[in-house]
Amino acid sequence: MVQPSLPEPEEGDHGPMANWPTGRLLSIAGRLVEQAWIAALADHGLSHAGFIALHLIGTGSPSQTELASQAKVEAQTMSRTLDKLERDGFIRRSRDPKDARRHVVSRTVEGEKAWDSAKHLEAEVFPTVSHPQELRDALIELINDGTRKRWQS
Amino acid sequence: MVQPSLPEPEEGDHGPMANWPTGRLLSIAGRLVEQAWIAALADHGLSHAGFIALHLIGTGSPSQTELASQAKVEAQTMSRTLDKLERDGFIRRSRDPKDARRHVVSRTVEGEKAWDSAKHLEAEVFPTVSHPQELRDALIELINDGTRKRWQS
DNA sequence: ATTCATTAGTCAGCAAGCTTAGCATATTGT
DNA sequence: ACAATATGCTAAGCTTGCTGACTAATGAAT
Numbered sequence: 001m002v003q004p005s006l007p008e009p010e011e012g013d014h015g016p017m018a019n020w021p022t023g024r025l026l027s028i029a030g031r032l033v034e035q036a037w038i039a040a041l042a043d044h045g046l047s048h049a050g051f052i053a054l055h056l057i058g059t060g061s062p063s064q065t066e067l068a069s070q071a072k073v074e075a076q077t078m079s080r081t082l083d084k085l086e087r088d089g090f091i092r093r094s095r096d097p098k099d100a101r102r103h104v105v106s107r108t109v110e111g112e113k114a115w116d117s118a119k120h121l122e123a124e125v126f127p128t129v130s131h132p133q134e135l136r137d138a139l140i141e142l143i144n145d146g147t148r149k150r151w152q153s
Numbered sequence: 154m155v156q157p158s159l160p161e162p163e164e165g166d167h168g169p170m171a172n173w174p175t176g177r178l179l180s181i182a183g184r185l186v187e188q189a190w191i192a193a194l195a196d197h198g199l200s201h202a203g204f205i206a207l208h209l210i211g212t213g214s215p216s217q218t219e220l221a222s223q224a225k226v227e228a229q230t231m232s233r234t235l236d237k238l239e240r241d242g243f244i245r246r247s248r249d250p251k252d253a254r255r256h257v258v259s260r261t262v263e264g265e266k267a268w269d270s271a272k273h274l275e276a277e278v279f280p281t282v283s284h285p286q287e288l289r290d291a292l293i294e295l296i297n298d299g300t301r302k303r304w305q306s
Numbered sequence: 307a308t309t310c311a312t313t314a315g316t317c318a319g320c321a322a323g324c325t326t327a328g329c330a331t332a333t334t335g336t
Numbered sequence: 337a338c339a340a341t342a343t344g345c346t347a348a349g350c351t352t353g354c355t356g357a358c359t360a361a362t363g364a365a366t
Contacts (some may be wrong), residue, residue: 015293015297016223017293017296018293021275021279022275022279022285022288022289022292023186023187023189023190023275023278023279024205025289025292025293025296026179026182026183026186026187026292027183027186027187027201028224028225028292028296029179029183029292029295029296029299030179030180030182030183030184031183031225031323032225032295032296032298032299032300032302032303033176033179033180033295033299034176034179034180034323035299035303035323035324036176036299036302037176038324047351047352048180048351048352049351049352049353052177063314063315064314064315065313065314065315070169071181072181072184072185073352073353073354074353074354074355075314075315075316076315076316076317076353076354076355077352077353077354079314079315079316079317080316080317080351080352080353081352083316084351099313099314099361099362100314100360100361100362101313101314101315101360101361101362102313102314102315102361103314103315122174122175122176125176126174126175126176127294127295127298127299129290129291129294129295130287130290130291130294131284131287131290131291132175132291134283134284134287134288134291135175135287135288135291135292136175136178137282137283137284138282138283138284138285138287138288139175139178139179139181139182139288140168140170140171140178141280141282141283142182142185142186142280142282143170143178143181143182143185144168145185145280146182146185146186146188146189146280147185149189150185150188184353184354187353188353188354191321191354200321200322201321201322202321202322202323216344216345217344217345218343218344218345226322226323226324227323227324227325228344228345228346229323229324229325229345229346229347230322230323230324231345232344232345232346232347233321233322233346233347234322236346237321252331252332252343252344253330253331253332253344254330254331254332254343254344254345255331255343255344255345256344256345307366308365308366309364309365309366310363310364310365310366311362311363311364311365312361312362312363312364313360313361313362313363314359314360314361314362315358315359315360315361316357316358316359316360317356317357317358317359318355318356318357318358319354319355319356320353320354320355321352321353321354322351322352322353322354323350323351323352323353324349324350324351325348325349325350326347326348326349326350327346327347327348328345328346328347328348329344329345329346329347330343330344330345330346331342331343331344331345332341332342332343332344333340333341333342333343334339334340334341334342335338335339335340335341336337336338336339336340
C-alpha cells in the first residue's frame with residue numbers, strides 16, 4: 001500500500017461521523033478538548049482535575065464531599081485529586097472543629113498563584129464553534145439529566 | 154459557620170454552572186452520558202470502548218491503526234481494547250498476508266451477535282435535549298478541530 | 307449509656323485515556 | 337546486499353474516572 005490508506009474526509013460529504021451516536025461524539029469531543037486543557041495547564045503545574053478543584057474551592061473552605069458533588073465526581077476521586085494538590089502544595093486540608101469527620105479544604109498561597117495564572121486559559125484553549133450558546137445549553141441539560149439519574153438528587 | 158456553606162442553586166438563577174468553562178461542561182456531560190452507555194452495554198457483555206471498536210470494524214477487516222485513527226485514540230489504546238474484545242471472543246486478529254506488520258481485525262460470530270443486540274441502544278440511552286442538531290454540529294466541529302491539532306492531519 | 311445507622315474520608319483494584327520505549331517487519335538508499 | 341529509516345503493534349507505567357470495602361466520627365434509638 002503506497003498511498004495513504006486513511007480516507008480523508010472528502011469535500012462535500014459530512015464525514016464519517018455524520019451517523020454516529022451523539023454520545024460518542026460527546027465523549028470524543030470531551031477528550032480532545034480536555035487534552036488541550038491538559039497541555040495548557042501543564043505550564044502552570046496543574047492537572048485538569050486539580051484545576052477544577054481549585055476553581056471550586058474558590059476563596060472558601062468547602063468539605064471534600066461538597067467539592068465532589070459540585071464537580072460531579074465520586075468522593076474517592078476527589079480525595080485522590082486533593083492528595084495530589086496537597087502534595088504539590090496548592091491546597092491545605094484541616095479537620096473541621098465542628099465535625100471531626102469533615103476535612104475542610106482551602107487554597108494555599110501557592111494555590112492562589114497557580115489559580116490566578118491559569119484562570120484565563122479558556123479563551124486560548126477552547127475553539128470557536130458555530131452555536132456556542134446552544135452547545136452550552138444542551139450540555140447543561142445533559143449534566144442535569146445525568147446527575148439526576150446517577151445520584152437521584 | 155453553622156448554616157450550610159453550599160450555595161444551593163437558587164430558583165431564578167441558571168445554576169452554578171452558568172459561568173463554567175465550556176470545556177468543563179463538555180467533559181462532565183461526556184462522562185455522565187458515557188456512564189449511561191456503560192450501564193446499558195454491560196447487559197450485552199460489552200464495554201464502551203469495545204462497542205465503538207465493534208462498530209468501526211463493521212463487516213470489513215480494517216487494521217488496528219485504521220481503527221485507532223477512526224476512533225481518535227492512540228494505537229496503543231486501541232490495541233488494549235482489542236485485547237479485551239479478543240479475549241472475550243468478539244473479534245479475531247490475523248496477520249495481513251500482504252504486510253506482515255499489520256493485524257487485520259474482524260468480528261467473530263459472537264461479535265456479530267453482540268453488536269446486533271446492542272446497536273439500537275442510542276435512543277434508550279441518550280437523553281432528549283433542546284437543540285440536538287446544533288449540539289451535534291458543534292461537537293463535530295470540535296472533533297475536527299481537536300483532531301487537526303493533535304495529529305496535524 | 308450502649309448500640310446501631312449514617313456520614314466523611316480513604317484504600318485497593320478495574321477501565322481506558324495517555325506517554326515513552328521497545329520489537330518485528332517493510333521499505334529505501336547507497 | 338546491507339544498513340538506516342519508517343511503520344505496525346505491544347508493553348509498562350501514569351492519571352483519573354469508576355466500584356466496593358474499610359475506618360472513624362457523629363447522631364439517633366432504645
